[in-house]
Amino acid sequence: DAGVTQSPTHLIKTRGQQVTLRCSPKSGHDTVSWYQQALGQGPQFIFQYYEEEERQRGNFPDRFSGHQFPNYSSELNVNALLLGDSALYLCASRHTGQGYGYTFGSGTRLTVV
Amino acid sequence: AQSVTQLDSQVPVFEEAPVELRCNYSSSVSVYLFWYVQYPNQGLQLLLKYLSGSTLVESINGFEAEFNKSQTSFHLRKPSVHISDTAEYFCAVTNTGGFKTIFGAGTRLFVKA
Numbered sequence: 090d091a092g093v094t095q096s097p098t099h100l101i102k103t104r105g106q107q108v109t110l111r112c113s114p115k116s117g118h119d120t121v122s123w124y125q126q127a128l129g130q131g132p133q134f135i136f137q138y139y140e141e142e143e144r145q146r147g148n149f150p151d152r153f154s155g156h157q158f159p160n161y162s163s164e165l166n167v168n169a170l171l172l173g174d175s176a177l178y179l180c181a182s183r184h185t186g187q188g189y190g191y192t193f194g195s196g197t198r199l200t201v202v
Numbered sequence: 203a204q205s206v207t208q209l210d211s212q213v214p215v216f217e218e219a220p221v222e223l224r225c226n227y228s229s230s231v232s233v234y235l236f237w238y239v240q241y242p243n244q245g246l247q248l249l250l251k252y253l254s255g256s257t258l259v260e261s262i263n264g265f266e267a268e269f270n271k272s273q274t275s276f277h278l279r280k281p282s283v284h285i286s287d288t289a290e291y292f293c294a295v296t297n298t299g300g301f302k303t304i305f306g307a308g309t310r311l312f313v314k315a
Contacts (some may be wrong), residue, residue: 093245122303124305129308130307130308131206131292131305131306131307131308132246132292132305133305134302134303134304137301137302144301145301145302147302179245179246181245181246189234189236189251189253189296189303190236190248190251191246191248191303192248193238193245193246193247194245195243195244195245196244196245
């Protein structure tokens, strides 16, 4: 049984460009959260999706947007990239009715140059 | 709002010695508490969680954590560490609504031979 799958694993973009990161949750999971982890820091909550709706959002600008599809997979979009957006982006999933621990993917390493 | 403070950024320890990684949290509402482990170039893995009931929770690989409501702490302990326990450990808190998980900055456990 595959866990959380993220693509791509690594990505290099130029300032001002736009990027889309993808996540397939673990089988049976319906809730997806996205986190940004800068080097040497803990993950920072971006937003959470459930039933294709954004349920809660962290302190991130509107340049960060997301989507959840009917099959529960999700995308994170970042527009107008800044150098400070360079980080590991983690997707985490869980089933709404089964406790609150998340299963994390291995992340997408985004470098903005 | 919730917050998490991990009191030590790095903890070096010799193999087979005991270790304690400290975590304090702040919240005005009831919370669930977690410890996650992150190995290099990987996503986070759930180590253990406290949702309710017994305040002492254990993981399958010998770690344990105790929820102390009066001291708002959730310290992680292991009586005898192995080289393979070298990793980054993150304490996290979620409000009982479960929408948003807040992570601490992490503690790097370095086990020396």
